Amino acid sequence: MSSAFEGVFIVGAGQTKYAKRAATSVQKLLYDAGSAALADAGLPWSTVDGLAVTCFKLPPDNVATVAEHFGLEARFLFQGLYGGASGIIGMAHAARAIRDGACDVVICAAADAFDVASHNETLDHFNGSVRDYMSPQGFGGANGMFALHTRLYMERYGATREDFGRFCIALRENALRNPNALFKEGLTMDAYLNARQIADPLRLYDCVMPCVGGDAIVLASERVARKLTGPKLRILAAAEIHNYPANELYELPGGWVGLSERLYAQAGVGPDAFAFAQVYDDYPVMAFIQLEGLGICPKGTAHRFVREHDITVGGDFPVNTGGGQLSAGQAGASGGMIGVVEGVAQLMGRAEGRQVEGGCGVISGYGMVAYGRGVSSSVAILERAE
Amino acid sequence: MLKPQPRVTEISRPFWDACNDERLMMQKCMAPKCGKMVFYPRVCCPHCHGAALEWVEVPRKGKIVSHTTVHRPHHDGFTDEVPYVFAAIEIEGANIYAQVPGAPTDGSSLIGRSVEAAFVTHGPDRKLPAFHLVKE
Numbered sequence: 261m262s263s264a265f266e267g268v269f270i271v272g273a274g275q276t277k278y279a280k281r282a283a284t285s286v287q288k289l290l291y292d293a294g295s296a297a298l299a300d301a302g303l304p305w306s307t308v309d310g311l312a313v314t315c316f317k318l319p320p321d322n323v324a325t326v327a328e329h330f331g332l333e334a335r336f337l338f339q340g341l342y343g344g345a346s347g348i349i350g351m352a353h354a355a356r357a358i359r360d361g362a363c364d365v366v367i368c369a370a371a372d373a374f375d376v377a378s379h380n381e382t383l384d385h386f387n388g389s390v391r392d393y394m395s396p397q398g399f400g401g402a403n404g405m406f407a408l409h410t411r412l413y414m415e416r417y418g419a420t421r422e423d424f425g426r427f428c429i430a431l432r433e434n435a436l437r438n439p440n441a442l443f444k445e446g447l448t449m450d451a452y453l454n455a456r457q458i459a460d461p462l463r464l465y466d467c468v469m470p471c472v473g474g475d476a477i478v479l480a481s482e483r484v485a486r487k488l489t490g491p492k493l494r495i496l497a498a499a500e501i502h503n504y505p506a507n508e509l510y511e512l513p514g515g516w517v518g519l520s521e522r523l524y525a526q527a528g529v530g531p532d533a534f535a536f537a538q539v540y541d542d543y544p545v546m547a548f549i550q551l552e553g554l555g556i557c558p559k560g561t562a563h564r565f566v567r568e569h570d571i572t573v574g575g576d577f578p579v580n581t582g583g584g585q586l587s588a589g590q591a592g593a594s595g596g597m598i599g600v601v602e603g604v605a606q607l608m609g610r611a612e613g614r615q616v617e618g619g620c621g622v623i624s625g626y627g628m629v630a631y632g633r634g635v636s637s638s639v640a641i642l643e644r645a646e
Numbered sequence: 647m648l649k650p651q652p653r654v655t656e657i658s659r660p661f662w663d664a665c666n667d668e669r670l671m672m673q674k675c676m677a678p679k680c681g682k683m684v685f686y687p688r689v690c691c692p693h694c695h696g697a698a699l700e701w702v703e704v705p706r707k708g709k710i711v712s713h714t715t716v717h718r719p720h721h722d723g724f725t726d727e728v729p730y731v732f733a734a735i736e737i738e739g740a741n742i743y744a745q746v747p748g749a750p751t752d753g754s755s756l757i758g759r760s761v762e763a764a765f766v767t768h769g770p771d772r773k774l775p776a777f778h779l780v781k782e
Contacts, residue, residue, distance in 0.1 A: 380720040380721065383720060384650055384720060384721060385650075388653075389686050391650070391652070391653060392652040392653055392658065392686070393652070393686045393742070393743060394743050395650040395720070395721065396649060396650050396651060396652050396768060396774060397732060397743050397744050397745055397774065398649070398716060398719055398720075398721070398723075398724040398727070398730065398732055398745060399716075399720065399732055399743060400714060400716040400718070400719060400720055400732060401719075401720030403718065403720075404714050404716050404720070404732050407714035408711075408712035408713065408714055408733075408734055409712070411712050411713065411714065411755070411757070412711075412712045412757070415755065415757055456717075456718075457715075457717040457718075457729075458717055458718045459714040459715065459716050459717065459718065459732075460714050460715040460717070460729075460751075460753040461714075461753060462714070506692060507692055507693060509711075509734070509741055510711055510712065510734070510741075631686060631741075632734060632741065632743070
């Protein structure tokens with residue numbers, strides 16, 4: 261297959277330990293995740309000449325001061341401003357920079373140190389429209405915002421609480437094979453349906469657990485990558501779309517339907533080629549909308565898809581093979597990288613205990629919740645290089 | 647505990663001033679081929695991108711697009727009020743978020759129900775719109 265990013269390879273991925281609480285600075289998390297990814301690639305920090313960082317708790321620092329902190333002479337910097345869509349967007353921007361000869365080795369990292377209180381505090385003034393027209397009305401944070409989408413999805417398409425439960429239970433099964441996932445016990449339908457109410461129809465297990473952690477991958481130019489002995493991946497295509505469709509809050513929340521046609525034309529493959537999907541699972545309803553927008557199943561049928569398909573690691577179409585944010589944890593902006601790191605580990609054959617077969621997969625991101633919905637959507641198709 | 651307060655800016659001041667007067671105002675695009683109602687307050691029409699927005703008083707009646715019963719608020723200022731209904735409300739094609747005091751909190755569907763605006767005291771010198779269910 262042709263790649264939109266000829267001469268660019270993903271050569272490593274790494275993750276810090278995920279923790280419910282830890283007194284760790286985000287700089288340390290970014291460093292540890294980057295170090296793990298470099299070790300995976302077999303590259304030293306001295307080769308790094310580019311950095312893409314997404315981290316809600318980084319201000320007043322920024323990606324340039326992180327480069328200074330780490331002592332990097334950087335020829336490319338990117339700071340993700342698109343929440344959970346940023347991980348993939350940063351990777352795509354970095355790949356373009358390498359392809360265009362600006363730099364050779366880029367670390368794409370995300371990290372945060374969140375708990376429920378600091379997550380809510382961040383959301384309270386996430387942007388102007390949330391701060392002024394949602395938060396004062398007691399919107400319930402992201403939970404309340406996505407409760408509205410969940411209710412509409414259920415009414416419009418006949419999805420039930422059990423359908424979202426099937427998705428969450430399957431992800432929990434996947435998480436039990438991931439030693440770094442925060443949830444260590446299986447989830448029953450009874451426990452899912454009767455969990456504590458959060459924002460009707462959402463209950464506890466529809467909501468991610470804010471946590472502490474970091475994720476990173478390493479991109480390298482062909483010049484660097486050809487000296488490495490480990491597996492390498494190509495980015496067949498990557499795309500971002502924002503505010504799509506404009507002014508339609510409740511028709512198609514999320515932009516994947518607006519980017520998938522161009523994406524698949526660019527990649528030269530379609531959904532049939534995917535061994536897995538790593539979707540942005542801040543809420544089950546958004547995972548459903550990604551499966552539909554990416555053409556993995558038709559619009560309005562994802563709830564039937566999870567009835568008819570086994571999305572666990574051993575199943576016919578594995579989704580979020582590491583447990584996703586719903587069962588591994590959401591370390592703030594790292595939620596936009598966790599799927600990338602998991603997808604890279606799978607395609608490199610390094611997903612020990614949860615390895616799926618196949619050399620091509622899709623990863624999607626979603627973020628920057630604003631007036632009633634997330635504004636930014638992203639997606640990448642990765643393939644193992646032979 | 648003080649609830650989160652909106653930041654009143656030169657863009658949004660007419661909306662907030664009107665709320666304090668218990669009137670509901672939104673921006674309307676004056677471009678002849680557009681004419682759409684706009685909310686939240688902006689510097690240009692997000693439909694046609696023109697700058698000809700004028701503040702107009704809108705009917706107090708709208709319809710619920712979707713809603714939730716909040717059991718776990720995002721801010722301690724709302725803790726004493728749970729459970730309450732928070733909703734997206736459509737008024738003349740524009741979307742506004744508000745609580746619906748008095749609506750059933752048991753999760754039964756309110757989608758499509760008609761609501762009428764009232765105004766509630768939210769903080770010092772600050773009233774917010776709230777909506778009540780009305781008969782069709």
